[in-house]
Amino acid sequence: MSIRRIAVSTGGGDAPGLNAVIRAVVLSALRRGWRCVGIRDGYNGLLDPRGYPHGGLVALERDSVRGLTHLGGTILGTTNRGNPLRYPTPAPEGRTVETDRTDELVARFREEGLDALVAVGGDGSLAIAHALARQGLPVVGVPKTIDNDLDQTVVTFGFDTAVEFATECIDRLHSTAESHQRVLVIEVMGRYAGWIALHAGVAASADAILIPEIPYAIERVAEKIAERERNGRHFSIVVVAEGARPRGGGLTVQEAAAAGRAERLGGVGEKVAAELSRLTGKESRTVVLGHLLRGGRPTANDRLIALRFGAAAVRALAEGHSGVMVALNPPEVLYVPLSAGIRRMKCVPVEGDTVRTARDLGISFGD
Numbered sequence: 001m002s003i004r005r006i007a008v009s010t011g012g013g014d015a016p017g018l019n020a021v022i023r024a025v026v027l028s029a030l031r032r033g034w035r036c037v038g039i040r041d042g043y044n045g046l047l048d049p050r051g052y053p054h055g056g057l058v059a060l061e062r063d064s065v066r067g068l069t070h071l072g073g074t075i076l077g078t079t080n081r082g083n084p085l086r087y088p089t090p091a092p093e094g095r096t097v098e099t100d101r102t103d104e105l106v107a108r109f110r111e112e113g114l115d116a117l118v119a120v121g122g123d124g125s126l127a128i129a130h131a132l133a134r135q136g137l138p139v140v141g142v143p144k145t146i147d148n149d150l151d152q153t154v155v156t157f158g159f160d161t162a163v164e165f166a167t168e169c170i171d172r173l174h175s176t177a178e179s180h181q182r183v184l185v186i187e188v189m190g191r192y193a194g195w196i197a198l199h200a201g202v203a204a205s206a207d208a209i210l211i212p213e214i215p216y217a218i219e220r221v222a223e224k225i226a227e228r229e230r231n232g233r234h235f236s237i238v239v240v241a242e243g244a245r246p247r248g249g250g251l252t253v254q255e256a257a258a259a260g261r262a263e264r265l266g267g268v269g270e271k272v273a274a275e276l277s278r279l280t281g282k283e284s285r286t287v288v289l290g291h292l293l294r295g296g297r298p299t300a301n302d303r304l305i306a307l308r309f310g311a312a313a314v315r316a317l318a319e320g321h322s323g324v325m326v327a328l329n330p331p332e333v334l335y336v337p338l339s340a341g342i343r344r345m346k347c348v349p350v351e352g353d354t355v356r357t358a359r360d361l362g363i364s365f366g367d
Contacts, residue, residue, distance in 0.1 A: 003138070003317060005035045007109070008060070008118045010074040011042035011082075011125035015146050015158030016298035017306035018074040018120060023065040024310025025118050032318060036060040037114070041077040042121075043084050043128070046108040047101060057112065069303055072296045081261050083124060085131055088259045096259040102128075106135050116322075118313045120144050122156075123342050124262075126325060130338040133323035140313040141325035141338050146293055149193035151346045152336045153327035157305040162189070162293040163199045169289055170204035174237060181234040183225060183276050183284040187242055187269030189293050194241040194348045196293065201239035201363065202354060208236070208364040210272065212243035213348045214355075216366025218272065222279035224364040229280075238276070240269045266290075308333050 008025050010018050022038065029036040038058045039045040045056025058064075058076070068075065081088070084105045086098035109117070109132075116138035119129035122145040133139040143150045146162040166188050177184040186206075190196045194211025201209035208224050210216045225236045242265040245251050252271060255264035266288070273284040298306065305328060312326040312333040324335040348355065358365070 003032075003034055003115045005037065005113055006116045006118065006314075006317065007037050007039050007057070007112075007114045008076070009039040009042055009120065009125075010076050010078045010144075011119070011121040011128070012078060012080050013122070013145070014073050014078050014294050015144050015156075016072045016161040016294070016296060017157035017302040018078075018144065019065075019068040019071045020298065020303050020306035021120050021142055021144070021157070021310040022060070022075060023068045024307045025314055026060045026065045027062070028311045028314035030062060032314070037112075038076040042079045042082045042125070043105055044079060044082045046105060046112070047082065047084060047087070069307065070297050072294075072298065080124065083128060085128055086259070088261070098259050102131050102135060106132060106137055109137055116140075116317050118142060118310070118317070122147070123150060123345070126150070126338055127342050130323065130342060133338060138317060138322040139338075140316045140321060140335075141341065142309045142313050143325055143327065143341060146196065147190050147193055148195040149191065149345050149347065150341060151344055152325065152341045154330060155305065155328055157298070157302045157309065158294075159195065160301045160305075161296065161299045162196050163203070164299050165293055165296065166196060166200035166289055167203045169287070169292075170200060170206065170237060170239065173287060174205070177235040177237060180283070183236045183238060183273070183280065183282050185238045185240055185269045185273040185276070185284060185286045187240045187266070187286065187288045187290075189290065190241045190243060191265060192243045192347075193345060194243070197239050197241035197244075198348055198354055198358070202358050202361070204237070204239075206237045206239045206363060208238040208366060209358060210238070210240045210244040210268075210366050211348055212241055212245060213350050214365045214367050215245055215247040215249075217247050218275045218366065219279065221272070221364055221366045222276055225276065225280050225282065238272065240272050242266055242268060244268050244272075
């Protein structure tokens with residue numbers, strides 16, 4: 001495979017460390033004599049270049065990536081609404097339908113003289129990368145998500161930063177909860193997996209942690225709060241993953257799925273707080289950390305993982321690999337098939353050591 005010009009795209013939700021990946025890809029490519037371009041906003045820069053006055057592709061040189069490692073966000077922009085496998089397209093009578101535009105996208109790659117792609121993203125973005133690889137485009141995926149729910153890699157970059165910030169926020173909320181003798185419910189991101197809630201909750205000494213993998217009974221959480229009251233502890237901290245659900249109940253959804261857009265979770269924290277107020281008689285307040293977990297400077301650990309992933313992705317292309325994802329298997333970064341990385345969601349093991357540790361510490365999961 002002869003490579004002269006490669007592209008890099010960042011898709012899905014942003015995560016701390018994306019700019020570090022871009023820097024590593026560009027510098028590693030330039031060392032091999034390759035040229036590098038960035039695709040704006042996922043694949044929109046190729047699929048809808050007229051929407052960009054200066055073009056949907058941006059040349060990435062050494063000066064373009066200087067000083068990027070510590071910056072959050074992505075200089076290329078990103079989107080979770082432009083999936084070329086299910087692209088939202090206007091239809092008669094004001095409807096919107098989903099259209100597969102991957103053939104068109106591959107054709108645009110070839111028209112632009114792009115020889116390979118480094119696709120940085122979560123499960124949706126890597127599913128797109130897999131589809132492009134199956135059509136013959138040389139592609140290497142880089143796993144990115146604060147949710148840490150991608151399979152085949154021990155961790156994704158962005159997760160450590162999200163947990164670190166969530167832990168700091170919960171630490172701060174302990175003092176105000178104790179001062180006012182309140183129940184504070186902290187809702188965190190994570191989609192359908194409870195990694196952020198679990199790790200931040202344990203690290204910050206939460207009293208209860210509600211995660212999607214363990215459906216909860218709100219009465220059990222109320223019992224935990226009552227037990228603390230009897231022991232002279234007149235406040236409680238409850239950490240709730242946005243995908244947490246009660247036994248026999250469903251997810252709390254803010255916005256239903258639509259053409260080109262997945263459902264948006266959120267609001268379970270308010271429900272939990274209201275139910276706990278009713279059951280315990282204590283004043284309960286909700287704090288939603290939301291997109292605060294996505295923003296800001298990546299931790300040193302996330303920077304290092306991102307830089308390693310970006311450099312490894314370029315090495316993979318140089319070695320002739322395609323249709324693979326770089327994955328952390330300490331101490332090494334390996335190449336695994338993209339099909340394996342997107343086959344299933346990596347959920348919290350309910351009998352895993354971190355859950356068992358939490359139970360030994362007296363933390364309730366509402367079960």
